[in-house]
Amino acid sequence: MAKPPVKTVPAPAPAAGSMIDGAGDVGGSTEAFRPTPLSGKMMFGDSIEIDLGKRIPQYGNRYVGAFAAKSLASDGRDLLAYVCEPQFTPRNRIGPSYASVANPALLRLIGSGIGKIAESHTNRFVFIYENALGAPIAENDVGLTMGMKSEKVMEKVVTPMISVLKDLRDYDIVHGGIRISNLYNGGKENYDFVVLGEALSLPPSMGQPPVYEPIDRALAQPTGRGIGTNQDDLYSLGVTLAMMIRTRDPMRGKSDAEILQNKMQYGTYATLLSPDDHFSGSIVELMRGLLYDDRRQRWTLEEVLAWQDGRRLSPKQTTKKLRAARPLTFNGKTYSFTMPLARDIFQRPTEAAQLIDSGDLYQWIKRSLDDETMLVHFDNAVKSAEEQGRNSLYLDRLIARMAICLDPEGPIRYKNLSITGEGIATALAEAFVANKDLGTYAEVFNGSLLSYWMTILTDLNHDMASFVTRFDACRSFMRQPGMGFGLERVLYFLNPDVHCLSPVVSRYYARTPEEFIMACEYLAADKSSMPTKLMDRHSVAFLCIKDRKVAEPYLFDMGANEPYRYVMGTLRCLTAIQRYGKITTLRNLTNWMADFIEPVYERFHDRDVRKELRRKINDVKDRGDLGRLLGILDNAELLRIDLANFRYAMRDYRGLVREREDLGSRLADGRYYGRREGRETSVIVSGVISTLLIVGVILMYLNGGRIL
Amino acid sequence: MSKANAFRKHLLTFVFLVTAALFGASTMILFFGMLPTIAANVVDKSRQKSRAISVGMMNLSGVMPFLLELWMSPAPNSFDHALTILLQPKTVVIMYSIAAAGYAIEAAVTGMVATMLQQRAAARLRRIDFEVQELVDRWNYYVDGATQLDDAGFPYPNDD
Numbered sequence: 001m002a003k004p005p006v007k008t009v010p011a012p013a014p015a016a017g018s019m020i021d022g023a024g025d026v027g028g029s030t031e032a033f034r035p036t037p038l039s040g041k042m043m044f045g046d047s048i049e050i051d052l053g054k055r056i057p058q059y060g061n062r063y064v065g066a067f068a069a070k071s072l073a074s075d076g077r078d079l080l081a082y083v084c085e086p087q088f089t090p091r092n093r094i095g096p097s098y099a100s101v102a103n104p105a106l107l108r109l110i111g112s113g114i115g116k117i118a119e120s121h122t123n124r125f126v127f128i129y130e131n132a133l134g135a136p137i138a139e140n141d142v143g144l145t146m147g148m149k150s151e152k153v154m155e156k157v158v159t160p161m162i163s164v165l166k167d168l169r170d171y172d173i174v175h176g177g178i179r180i181s182n183l184y185n186g187g188k189e190n191y192d193f194v195v196l197g198e199a200l201s202l203p204p205s206m207g208q209p210p211v212y213e214p215i216d217r218a219l220a221q222p223t224g225r226g227i228g229t230n231q232d233d234l235y236s237l238g239v240t241l242a243m244m245i246r247t248r249d250p251m252r253g254k255s256d257a258e259i260l261q262n263k264m265q266y267g268t269y270a271t272l273l274s275p276d277d278h279f280s281g282s283i284v285e286l287m288r289g290l291l292y293d294d295r296r297q298r299w300t301l302e303e304v305l306a307w308q309d310g311r312r313l314s315p316k317q318t319t320k321k322l323r324a325a326r327p328l329t330f331n332g333k334t335y336s337f338t339m340p341l342a343r344d345i346f347q348r349p350t351e352a353a354q355l356i357d358s359g360d361l362y363q364w365i366k367r368s369l370d371d372e373t374m375l376v377h378f379d380n381a382v383k384s385a386e387e388q389g390r391n392s393l394y395l396d397r398l399i400a401r402m403a404i405c406l407d408p409e410g411p412i413r414y415k416n417l418s419i420t421g422e423g424i425a426t427a428l429a430e431a432f433v434a435n436k437d438l439g440t441y442a443e444v445f446n447g448s449l450l451s452y453w454m455t456i457l458t459d460l461n462h463d464m465a466s467f468v469t470r471f472d473a474c475r476s477f478m479r480q481p482g483m484g485f486g487l488e489r490v491l492y493f494l495n496p497d498v499h500c501l502s503p504v505v506s507r508y509y510a511r512t513p514e515e516f517i518m519a520c521e522y523l524a525a526d527k528s529s530m531p532t533k534l535m536d537r538h539s540v541a542f543l544c545i546k547d548r549k550v551a552e553p554y555l556f557d558m559g560a561n562e563p564y565r566y567v568m569g570t571l572r573c574l575t576a577i578q579r580y581g582k583i584t585t586l587r588n589l590t591n592w593m594a595d596f597i598e599p600v601y602e603r604f605h606d607r608d609v610r611k612e613l614r615r616k617i618n619d620v621k622d623r624g625d626l627g628r629l630l631g632i633l634d635n636a637e638l639l640r641i642d643l644a645n646f647r648y649a650m651r652d653y654r655g656l657v658r659e660r661e662d663l664g665s666r667l668a669d670g671r672y673y674g675r676r677e678g679r680e681t682s683v684i685v686s687g688v689i690s691t692l693l694i695v696g697v698i699l700m701y702l703n704g705g706r707i708l
Numbered sequence: 709m710s711k712a713n714a715f716r717k718h719l720l721t722f723v724f725l726v727t728a729a730l731f732g733a734s735t736m737i738l739f740f741g742m743l744p745t746i747a748a749n750v751v752d753k754s755r756q757k758s759r760a761i762s763v764g765m766m767n768l769s770g771v772m773p774f775l776l777e778l779w780m781s782p783a784p785n786s787f788d789h790a791l792t793i794l795l796q797p798k799t800v801v802i803m804y805s806i807a808a809a810g811y812a813i814e815a816a817v818t819g820m821v822a823t824m825l826q827q828r829a830a831a832r833l834r835r836i837d838f839e840v841q842e843l844v845d846r847w848n849y850y851v852d853g854a855t856q857l858d859d860a861g862f863p864y865p866n867d868d
Contacts, residue, residue: 603860605848605851605861607848643861646847646851646861649843649847649851650847650852650853653840653851654853656839656843657836660833660836660837660840663832663833664833667830667833670826673825673826673829674823674824674826674829675818675822676756677821677825678819678821679758679759681817682759682813682816682817682818683758683761683762685813686761686766686810686814687761689766689809690768693772698776701773706777707773707774707777708796
């Protein structure tokens with residue numbers, strides 16, 4: 001029975017330039033990226049100076065510049081510094097373990113951390129490496145046909161690279177940057193000392209051309225590929241080896257999209273290696289093992305090591321890629337596999353809507369693919385898309401779910417996003433810094449797309465437990481609109497590597513609450529540069545994630561509209577950071593806070609109390625101790641007394657006004673005011689005088705006197 | 709008026725008339741001597757009759773020497789002697805002058821006291837204005853209670 005057609009709302013026309021960067025299409029947002037021009041000297045700690053005027057183009061890439069650096073210690077050795085761009089979050093947390101890897105074929109990391117440009121008060125994250133790369137083996141990665149002898153490649157490249165991958169695996173590190181242009185000769189001729197370059201200065205695999213990435217990751221946008229696994233490194237190594245030994249490029253002159261399309265249709269091995277090329281030795285076996293598109297078939301590092309030891313590997317159980325009995329025609333092209341169809345319906349939503357509406361897609365899955373599981377997923381996709389009603393976003397929701405239904409292991413595609421489950425974090429960070437449309441991300445986290453994706457992959461026996469926990473937490477953050485929550489909280493929750501992106505302190509590259517408060521201290525040195533609001537949604541969300549005890553108790557205050565409450569929340573939060581971070585002196589910040597807390601004075605009714613508080617604050621503001629400021633202002637008893645006194649003052653005011661009105665009205669007619677009292681006084685005066693007269697007369701008569 | 713009160717009033721009137729008749733000479737001096745008081749009582753419309761009292765007391769002190777003159781004479785209750793006293797100009801001048809002094813005292817003291825009280829009230833008004841301004845300066849304008857205040861005693865934002 002034919003499936004009733006799914007009704008969709010009319011699809012909006014695809015926006016110009018909305019193609020997904022890296023998803024097999026050329027163009028996209030990061031294509032236009034230009035590194036920030038830097039100049040002057042940058043200091044890394046006290047002992048390494050980076051000369052920003054000396055860029056070394058052959059070691060850098062499109063996104064991150066490599067610069068000459070020099071140790072200021074007695075050895076004075078030359079070093080290499082990668083100065084990261086804020087837009088692309090570097091993998092800064094794995095720096096220490098990466099530095100512990102001691103393998104001659106891996107560029108040695110000397111240190112990583114904040115580099116400071118004193119003149120411009122700008123900090124950047126930098127990786128300092130030994131300057132031992134030599135020249136790149138190839139200048140670019142595309143269309144290479146080096147035609148090297150397989151024995152030579154085995155000896156000079158395969159052996160050291162497997163050793164590197166083994167060491168990285170031991171430290172639980174995925175390199176994410178294995179490609180020919182990132183292999184160097186170590187300063188020696190004849191590939192005697194091949195060295196693998198750096199890959200930490202960008203989000204995982206971002207610098208990799210799509211051809212070096214497995215299909216599912218190549219489909220995702222470069223910023224949204226996610227960390228991946230060692231198997232992805234092995235795949236990249238397989239591609240690198242193929243380019244080294246091949247003499248012909250079967251995809252010569254083809255675009256990334258066409259190469260990807262070919263990979264989806266014929267597999268990576270057949271795409272990269274021409275049948276006319278004949279290779280000798282066991283390298284063919286290795287390349288076949290590494291270039292399997294199906295992860296389950298692709299060799300693991302253990303299998304590579306076993307192969308290296310000369311063991312013959314038993315073939316794995318293969319899961320045959322589902323091929324349709326009859327191809328589906330969509331937009332003038334025919335499809336026998338679902339993966340390319342998933343990509344194309346995502347890129348052509350209008351036509352895809354007609355395909356879904358007409359019921360052709362459902363019928364194709366049912367009759368030509370005969371995949372019951374996919375049919376169930378199809379039904380679930382429609383139901384899931386309808387959950388939030390058939391509003392203007394319905395079509396986007398439906399297409400996104402259909403893409404997952406058709407290509408469950410591919411990236412999550414929604415509107416202009418194409419990201420893996422891991423890669424959503426770095427893509428979000430990039431979107432924040434580059435001021436891209438964040439609404440799409442909000443829709444992803446608020447809607448049920450991620451739930452649908454996790455349900456589908458769970459059905460297909462993928463372990464999604466960590467994703468479930470993470471994305472549930474994200475959804476819960478999104479539901480709370482206040483300060484410290486929302487998309488900013490999601491950003492810092494998913495991206496432990498990302499620095500605080502608050503416009504106030506972003507140039508200081510603060511990664512911890514202590515660095516945040518020190519950034520504020522530097523800022524406060526110039527009071528005119530201080531913002532009216534120090535704590536914004538970014539700062540608060542950042543602090544909540546980095547150390548919840550310094551921010552979460554004060555979220556209510558910091559999110560309040562009343563200025564005094566906001567100021568007190570800010571002061572409490574900064575004080576907590578200073579206390580927990582054991583930072584002894586913050587003189588500039590304390591001085592600035594003394595002005596910033598003006599609204600708190602206004603919370604006291606009594607002008608004299610305010611004056612007294614101001615005096616006390618002035619006494620302590622140069623000591624650099626925010627706790628002292630807080631101690632003076634955070635006084636509930638003083639507030640209570642002030643309020644009680646204010647009530648008394650109101651009562652006094654009322655009494656005075658009443659008296660004034662009474663007196664005024666009586667005094668209004670001066671002829672009568674005081675006359676009663678005057679007459680009463682005159683009675684007394686008359687009485688006294690008359691009494692004296694009478695007594696006098698009586699005495700006079702008693703003494704024989706006479707008046708007549 | 710109850711019967712007992714009416715009887716008491718009548719009794720008192722009777723006693724007064726009898727006494728006046730018995731001491732006719734003294735009554736005659738008192739009547740003519742206290743005429744200014746009677747006039748003041750008629751003129752004074754106030755409830756307290758303070759002017760009549762002031763004039764009356766002074767008037768009485770003016771009449772007292774002549775009553776003593778009568779009482780100390782050989783014929784203390786003689787109408788002739790009383791008439792002789794009354795017919796002397798000096799008697800009338802003294803009695804009525806002292807009654808007039810009562811008028812003067814009443815007018816002067818009343819005016820003086822009223823003026824003084826008015827000045828004190830005006831000073832108090834100025835003081836009240838000052839204290840009210842001080843309260844406003846110290847506690848802000850809404851100390852007057854005319855503005856609706858929140859629990860913390862501050863005006864609601866829209867009242868500002």
